[in-house]
Amino acid sequence: MDNSIENRRLDAATLKLLAIIGMTLDHIAIVFAPQLSLGIRILFYSCGGITFPIMAYLLVEGYKHTSNVKRYGQRLLLFALLAFVPFAWAMHSFVLNVLFTLFLGLVVLYLYDRMKNRLGFWSIFIGLTLLSVVMDWGLIGLPMVLLYYIVPGKWARYILPLVPSILLMTLFVFLPIIVSGGSLETGLPQLGFAYMGGTLSVLLLKNYNGQRGRPMKYLFYAYYPGHLLLLALLREWIQR
Numbered sequence: 345m346d347n348s349i350e351n352r353r354l355d356a357a358t359l360k361l362l363a364i365i366g367m368t369l370d371h372i373a374i375v376f377a378p379q380l381s382l383g384i385r386i387l388f389y390s391c392g393g394i395t396f397p398i399m400a401y402l403l404v405e406g407y408k409h410t411s412n413v414k415r416y417g418q419r420l421l422l423f424a425l426l427a428f429v430p431f432a433w434a435m436h437s438f439v440l441n442v443l444f445t446l447f448l449g450l451v452v453l454y455l456y457d458r459m460k461n462r463l464g465f466w467s468i469f470i471g472l473t474l475l476s477v478v479m480d481w482g483l484i485g486l487p488m489v490l491l492y493y494i495v496p497g498k499w500a501r502y503i504l505p506l507v508p509s510i511l512l513m514t515l516f517v518f519l520p521i522i523v524s525g526g527s528l529e530t531g532l533p534q535l536g537f538a539y540m541g542g543t544l545s546v547l548l549l550k551n552y553n554g555q556r557g558r559p560m561k562y563l564f565y566a567y568y569p570g571h572l573l574l575l576a577l578l579r580e581w582i583q584r
Contacts (some may be wrong), residue, residue: 354548356402357557362548363398366391366541368571373533375434375575379582382529389533393541394548396442396481397488397506399564401549403446405493407453416438417454420447423565430572432481436580442480443568448472449489456490484509502549506542513538 354362369391373385378390410416424443431441452469459465470487476482491505517531 346354353553354551355553355555355560356559359398359402359548359552360560363395363402364564364567365400366393367568370395370537371434371441371572371575375579376582382532385533386536390536390540390544393537393539394545395422395541396485397542397545398548399442399446400449400485400489400505401492401552403449403489405452405554407450407493413450413454417447417450419565420450427569427572430569431477434572434576439482440479442485443565445476445479445481446489448476448479449486452486452490453493456493469576481509484512499546499550502546506546511544512521546554 369388373388373392385407406416407413408483419442424441424447427441427443432438448449450470455465455468459468468489473483473486476486479485481488487508488505491508493499495501513534516530517534521528521531
């Protein structure tokens, strides 16, 4: 075995746990934004920036190794539906949750491998990416998943998939400032999410050893709607 792989210490289970921690902190910063200082929100957002890159990367790994893509997709879609109400309630948003984005990412990977008509595939990919605008990580989630699958190289595979998201989030932060003269302060959590979270995700994924680790197939799926429901209930209790 390649010594560089032997020296990597993070298995899939550890990465999932880190993604769960980052996601929880990110969602706390969103749900309880009025109660938290700017510094805490920047810190929590920055930690949250690791979550989707890790889950997108592990989706690609899961796709490569699953024995049943259809069952994998059904599981994603089932928990996406179960998380619909908790996500909408906690986030005060009707944007579809990130499990829908991951489900479409799986569809993209499946079509990429099976469609011989490349023009047809890219047309569908563009259509699905535009459709994802109504989902969490919309417009940048599907390109990130596909790039994790097709980009080769020791560092490029971990860095290039993040470029679209960093550029788009930077645009969302600075465009209002340029147009209307707003304050950079309001965009600092998003910049931390993109740049600090992105940098940390690269370092974490670069240390992935390719091992599954402790089986925890349903932990993320069950935790996702569960923690959203708890955060929503806690906010309602605080605001009473």
